[in-house]
Amino acid sequence: MDLRDVDQFAKEIIFEAGKRIRDAFSYDIKVETKADANDLVTNIDRETEIFFIDKIKEFNPSHKILGEEGMGEGIDSFEGSVWVIDPIDGTMNFVKQHRHFMITIGFFVDGVGKLGYIFDVMREDLFCAIGGEGAWYNDSPLRKLKPVRLEEAVIGINASWVAPNRRVNHEKMIDLIRTVRGTRSYGSAAMEIAFVVSGKLDAYISMRLSPWDIGGGTIIAREVGAIATNLKGEPCNLFTQDTFIIANPSIHHEILTNYIEEK
Ligand code: IPD
Ligand code: CA
Ligand code: CA
Numbered sequence: 001m002d003l004r005d006v007d008q009f010a011k012e013i014i015f016e017a018g019k020r021i022r023d024a025f026s027y028d029i030k031v032e033t034k035a036d037a038n039d040l041v042t043n044i045d046r047e048t049e050i051f052f053i054d055k056i057k058e059f060n061p062s063h064k065i066l067g068e069e070g071m072g073e074g075i076d077s078f079e080g081s082v083w084v085i086d087p088i089d090g091t092m093n094f095v096k097q098h099r100h101f102m103i104t105i106g107f108f109v110d111g112v113g114k115l116g117y118i119f120d121v122m123r124e125d126l127f128c129a130i131g132g133e134g135a136w137y138n139d140s141p142l143r144k145l146k147p148v149r150l151e152e153a154v155i156g157i158n159a160s161w162v163a164p165n166r167r168v169n170h171e172k173m174i175d176l177i178r179t180v181r182g183t184r185s186y187g188s189a190a191m192e193i194a195f196v197v198s199g200k201l202d203a204y205i206s207m208r209l210s211p212w213d214i215g216g217g218t219i220i221a222r223e224v225g226a227i228a229t230n231l232k233g234e235p236c237n238l239f240t241q242d243t244f245i246i247a248n249p250s251i252h253h254e255i256l257t258n259y260i261e262e263k
Contacts, residue, residue, distance in 0.1 A: 116219025
């Protein structure tokens with residue numbers, strides 16, 4: 001298999017899916033809830049995932065697909081060629097703001113990340129990587145991240161973790177947000193990962209992400225030297241939900257050691 005052909009194909013279907021999603025604003029978007037009232041899904045999330053599955057199966061029927069909406073057969077292992085797809089990351093932004101939502105895709109061969117994509121659908125901005133060959137923001141190469149001091153860092157974090165909660169010591173989180181230069185919260189994990197790999201944020205922390213939220217982003221991260229782990233500092237797991245941090249390498253260890261205390 002020539003990875004460049006797969007990369008070319010992936011970009012074509014991502015751009016086409018993006019156009020279909022933008023066109024969807026001119027007709028009916030049906031919103032439903034999933035696990036809880038704040039966990040949204042729409043007919044467009046599902047239709048986009050089906051679009052990817054159909055295209056990939058046409059491209060190579062032996063490829064397997066793990067999609068958030070479970071519209072395909074799913075996977076039982078990461079053996080062979082596997083696509084990990086979040087058709088719309090930031091569905092709440094899609095529904096409410098009509099912007100700030102991403103298509104994100106990771107392509108793995110025998111469990112090793114080979115191609116990663118995060119596509120800002122409304123801006124038509126693509127962050128992507130070919131494992132071992134580099135990462136790009138549209139046509140410009142993304143450079144290795146330069147060291148940053150925590151006091152100068154801008155980090156992505158959801159406000160929930162700074163209030164009392166059952167997952168982390170929020171007092172330590174308060175220390176963290178008082179230490180850094182600034183915080184941001186965009187409502188799309190993939191967007192925040194894209195911002196870290198391109199130096200627009202210096203870290204992003206989340207208490208619960210799924211393989212499709214991070215699959216594409218972790219492949220891009222490796223190419224620019226960003227470190228992505230769970231909050232115990234262990235490698236990201238592609239099978240289950242887990243905590244997550246992606247950070248500039250100069251502050252990853254410091255954040256985990258001094259500011260994260262899981263309950
Ligand atoms: C969600 C977004 C959100 C993050 C959630 C994800 P979805 O993905 O990335 O920013 O905080 O944990 O589930 O449901 O919009 O694809
Ligand atoms: Ca998601
Ligand atoms: Ca999604």
